[in-house]
Amino acid sequence: MESPNPSKPSIFERTRNHPLATSFTLLATLSVGILAGSVLTRNVSGMEQQKVDSSDARPIVIPNPTTLGNGFSQIVKTVGPAVVNINTEQMPKQSAVKPGRRRGARPGTGDDDSQQGDMQDFFNKFFGGQNPGTDDDGDGSERRALGSGYIVDPRGYIITNNHVVDKADKIFVKLASDPEGGPGEQGRPAKVIGVDKETDIAVIKIETTTPLPTVKLGNSDGAQVGDWVLAIGSPFGLSQTVSAGIVSAKNRSIDEGPNASGVATNQFQRFIQTDAAINPGNSGGPLVDMAGNVVGMNTAIYTQSMGSQGVGFAMPSNTVASVYNMLIGPEHKVIRGSIGIQFQGATASAVTRMYGFKNGGVIISVITPGGGAAKAGLQPQDVIVSVDGRAIKDGDDLVADISSRKVGSTVKIGYLRDGKQNTANVTIGDRAKLASDLAKDDSDDSNSTPQEVDAGVGKLGIKVSAIPSAVATKLGVKGGVLVTDVRPGSFSDEISLSKGAVITEINRHPITDESSYRTVVNALKSNDDVVFVVRYPSSPTRGSSYVGGTLP
Structure with missing residues (x-):
């Protein structure tokens, strides 16, 4: 029977049995490492200390200032x-805003500053x-x-x-x-x-x-x-x-x-x-x-x-x-001059054709009581076409001319009424004073729900009703119809005729009630120019606005 081979001693046992040999081995290893490091370091230091010849390098010279030509x-x-x-x-x-209210809303727009536009x-x-x-x-x-x-x-x-x-x-x-x-x-x-x-x-x-x-x-x-x-x-x-x-x-x-x-x-x-x-x-x-x-x-x-x-x-x-x-x-x-009128800033081409001023002019919406225009006999829907013989292009042109004139001076206004040329001598007033005489904004207090009719739905895309007496009194009109609905994408929607508007004329035909409205609308044909004269109960002092376009 063979005896088993003896197992090899572990590193720990060899170190314990031969401590001197182990110490010499470690010292030898450390010495070799230190010697190699010294050699490498000396070589690197020698490279760093070696001088590079830069005698051929030229210094940068800052040039004289140059003035550019732009x-x-x-x-x-x-x-x-x-x-x-x-x-x-x-x-x-001291803040005038009560706690809980939002700041920054414009006067007349309530507390919600999202309404500022x-x-x-x-x-x-x-x-x-x-x-x-x-x-x-x-x-x-x-x-x-x-x-x-x-x-x-x-x-x-x-x-x-x-x-x-x-x-x-x-x-x-x-x-x-x-x-x-x-x-x-x-x-x-x-x-x-x-x-x-x-x-x-x-x-x-x-x-x-x-x-x-x-x-x-x-x-x-x-x-x-x-x-x-x-x-x-x-x-x-x-x-x-x-x-x-x-x-x-x-x-x-x-x-x-x-x-x-x-x-x-x-x-x-x-x-x-x-x-x-x-x-x-x-x-x-x-x-x-x-x-x-x-x-x-x-x-x-x-x-x-x-x-x-x-x-x-x-x-x-x-x-x-x-x-x-x-x-x-x-x-x-x-101090700016004024003749005491208001007008619509921009008008559609259909409006200018209907009222005969496609080559330039301004159609009057409101006459200020006591102003120069009122005293001279001008009326809403008159079209101002000249000032002292000079043709007027648009509202900006009219304002620039009149506002620069001296208060108390007189100007000759040329205007159209029912297509006929007229002139009037108008006294220039103080614009700020005339503006202060305008009535202040009144809110729409009409709560009535008028009965709707269907005339014009197909051609114009709107529904209208008889104008409530309270609204008529508020606007100072004797007749008209109230727009109660506008169909999205319709002709009226495209020309920005809005719900709540009061129509007083169509194509220079007075609209006194629903019957006269239907008569005018039924006569409209494709490609006709259609011009509405409208009032807005929310702005009773704004006067007439003119909305128009060409029927598709």
């Missing part, structure tokens, strides 16, 4: 010293640079705002936007030459000389012992679409910031809708549109052409983020100059 820098050097930074303070006031979201004024947590929300905090402006008189007269200084208790102006920081960091105190809310223009003044640099105002009529322009100002409080772009459109309006009396809230605001980068804080700064002349004042932007999206609006310099000259006058206010 002219932008020269324009900025000329105009920049006259561009100022404006910051304002509004002292804390899409334009309030898109067209934002440049209060730019408001500091977080400083808005006056009834918590006793101070409100601050930043804007821009430019000096037009060496004695310290500055033009800016009204919304930059509106409601401000303190206004400070910082010149381009003023040092940053230190005493008086906010700038020099300024006072308001005059404001014009309708064009959003303000004139302020700072005291100075030495003449200040000024800009040169140009003629904005010379600015053409495609011309280069520079915007200079203080976006986000960054003074003397310059951006370049082109004039992208002229005579652009921002349609914010009519007020309670049916009058456009921005009737005198016709802008130069530019794609020069404009941001919050640029408001009130100059828009400059390549001759170094100011052709506009940056006023508003089209934005969904309160930042530049390539569409900015500047008030033309010709308007700025005209308003400035009145604001620095003895009364420090703008």
Whole structure:
């Protein structure tokens, strides 16, 4: 019987039985590692210490300054010293808003600020640079705002936007030459000389012992679409910031809708549109052409983020100059002429053909009692076609002409009535006074549910009913029919004839009741021009509106 082979001793047993041999083995291994590391380190150090020959390298020489040929820098050097930074303070006031109510709703729109309309979201004024947590929300905090402006008189007269200084208790102006920081960091105190809310223009003044640099105002009529322009100002409080772009459109309006009396809230605001980068804080700064002349004042932007999206609006310099000259006058206010009428801003081509003014003119919607037009015998539905013998293109043309005339002067108005040419001598009145005489907005208090009829559903896409007596009394009409329903996609829907409108005429035929309505509608044929004269119970002082189109 064979005995089993003895097992090999483990490493632990060998180390325990031969400790001296194990120690020598470990020391030898460590010595080899240290020796190899030393050799490698010496080789690396030798490589680092070895010098590289760079005698053939040439040093960089900074060239002399070169003036580029685009002219932008020269324009900025000329105009920049006259561009100022404006910051304002509004002292804390007791909030008039009760707890639980939402702030910001427009007068007459209730508490829900969602009713302010899409334009309030898109067209934002440049209060730019408001500091977080400083808005006056009834918590006793101070409100601050930043804007821009430019000096037009060496004695310290500055033009800016009204919304930059509106409601401000303190206004400070910082010149381009003023040092940053230190005493008086906010700038020099300024006072308001005059404001014009309708064009959003303000004139302020700072005291100075030495003449200040000024800009040169140009003629904005010379600015053409495609011309280069520079915007200079203080976006986000960054003074003397310059951006370049082109004039992208002229005579652009921002349609914010009519007020309670049916009058456009921005009737005198016709802008130069530019794609020069404009941001919050640029408001009130100059828009400059390549001759170094100011052709506009940056006023508003089209934005969904309160930042530049390539569409900015500047008030033309010709308007700025005209308003400035009145604001620095003895009364420090703008007085505009008026003949005491209201009219619809835009009319369909079918309306112009039906009333015979397709080549230009303005159809009267409302005659203001006591105004020049009323005294001269003009009536609603008269079409003004000339002023002192000059043909009138549209409502903007008429307003521009009449508003610039002196109160108390007389103008010869040419107009059409039932297609016949007439003239009348009309006395110019004070527009502000006449506007204050208009009746205030009344809410629609009719709760009756009239009986509907089906006439016109097929051709026009509407249902109508007899006009309730309360509505007729409210509007001051003797007859008509009330639109109770508009079919989506119908002819009436396409021409924006809305539910709730009171139709008083169709194609110059009076609509006194449902029977006369059916008679006129039944006679309509395809390709006929159809023009409605309508009134709106929600705006009884708005007068007649004209809605029209061509039947498919």
